Amino acid sequence: MYLFDIDGTLLLSGGAGSRVINRVFERRFEVEGAMDSVSPGGKTDDMIFQECAIAKLGRELSRSEVDSMQEAYLSELPEELASSPGFRLMPFARECLDFLVIRSPQMGIATGNVESAAKSKLARAGLSHYFCFGGYGSDSAQRSELVSAAVQRGSAIHGAPIAVEKFVVVGDTLRDIEAARACGVRVLAVAAGSCTIDELRAAKPDALFETLEELPAWHLAEF
């Protein structure tokens, strides 16, 4: 069962999420450029909001602050995605999913996005129908725990226990690799840009691809 990361693996939102987070921080705290010093790759939405707060406010946000700011973020995200000039699918993402969905139809998501943000991004990309479950940033601020949530939901959908090594995370950052390893799940890394191919290789994923075009051949060899 495949568990796909979203940002940098399936699509790029062209900075839509960062623009909305900046606006939310501006309105609430009158600080500009909250995302300027934060690199979001592989992080959960909670971690990203807290890093912005520490950088700009010198303190962490309370749970209720995070919740109310994420509510504003989620309400504005779909429109920002719709109008984002840089929004695009990653190379061969749709072709790869078309190949997999007839061979491994129960595919899931493992992303640091909170669930509603993940669904907005997949809908904008026209990819929602490939996925029937997931683990999200709204399940845990810790990536390994949201991968674990995805594994549990995948097993529940399957209707019978599945060996954990049958799950395969597909992601673009060291954090995807670390989280998969922590759960005993296999992991395929795609060198999309937020981590270099050398950085990813050093973390020893089960396979390393330049693009998703290479995944179908791996699938045929493994399953």
Ligand SMILES: [Mg+2]
């Ligand atoms: Mg990613």
